[in-house]
Amino acid sequence: MKWARVRWQALAVALPAAAFGVASVTTSVKASRRVSRGEYLVSAMGCGSCHTPKTMGPDGPRADASRFLAGHPEDAELEPPPVLGPGPWVAVSAWDTTAWSGPWGISYSANLTPDENTGIGSWSEETFVGALRTGRHMGVARRILPPMPWGAFRNLTDDDLRSIYAYLWTIPPIRNRVPEPVPPRTAR
Numbered sequence: 756m757k758w759a760r761v762r763w764q765a766l767a768v769a770l771p772a773a774a775f776g777v778a779s780v781t782t783s784v785k786a787s788r789r790v791s792r793g794e795y796l797v798s799a800m801g802c803g804s805c806h807t808p809k810t811m812g813p814d815g816p817r818a819d820a821s822r823f824l825a826g827h828p829e830d831a832e833l834e835p836p837p838v839l840g841p842g843p844w845v846a847v848s849a850w851d852t853t854a855w856s857g858p859w860g861i862s863y864s865a866n867l868t869p870d871e872n873t874g875i876g877s878w879s880e881e882t883f884v885g886a887l888r889t890g891r892h893m894g895v896a897r898r899i900l901p902p903m904p905w906g907a908f909r910n911l912t913d914d915d916l917r918s919i920y921a922y923l924w925t926i927p928p929i930r931n932r933v934p935e936p937v938p939p940r941t942a943r
């Protein structure tokens with residue numbers, strides 16, 4: 756009798772714990788699905804072509820894996836961009852495609868790593884999704900400049916945008932303070 760009661764009590768404790776366990780396993784399976792979906796999207800959509808610094812090799816610029824998605828390097832010393840004539844050419848990029856100059860001035864690709872002070876480490880999911888949906892810095896401030904293709908990325912589903920955010924949180928944080936864009940008047 757006594758043992759039976761002990762067993763029932765044990766079951767009463769174990770069952771909710773098991774249910775909780777199942778719930779947290781389901782949540783973590785969902786979270787890891789998001790991360791792998793985000794990894795797939797980031798690689799297929801070429802975020803790194805503009806957001807990852809490069810090293811120069813014999814075959815030209817190569818993505819620098821040790822600075823994956825860290826944005827335009829803060830210590831890059833670039834000459835002022837060339838002044839383009841009235842011809843059909845309107846924009847140029849630096850050799851590593853992390854800095855761009857055009858009618859909008861000079862833009863520098865952002866640090867997408869989860870570094871708290873210089874990357875997206877202090878951004879909520881809402882801030883990140885808001886930026887890509889509205890084309891405004893952090894979803895509320897100045898316009899996001901070309902060539903960041905937010906006008907196309909805004910067509911992603913909420914779930915895909917959240918997956919990109921979830922994945923970016925899993926990459927190594929890199930401290931790199933990307934310069935502010937330069938407005939067109941002072942760019943030349």
Ligand code: HEC
Pocket residue numbers: 796797800801802803804805806853855862863864865867883886891892893894898899900901902903904908919936
């Ligand atoms: C063709 C180049 C290019 C590609 C490709 C690109 N970006 Fe960008 N991105 C930029 C530039 C340049 C900026 C800085 C724009 C500015 O300062 O207004 C930027 C800024 C951002 C920002 C900061 C927005 C803000 O609120 O200030 C985020 C977030 C971002 N990109 C995410 C992504 C993601 C995710 C991908 C891939 C799915 C991607 N970018 C692909 C060039 C690019």
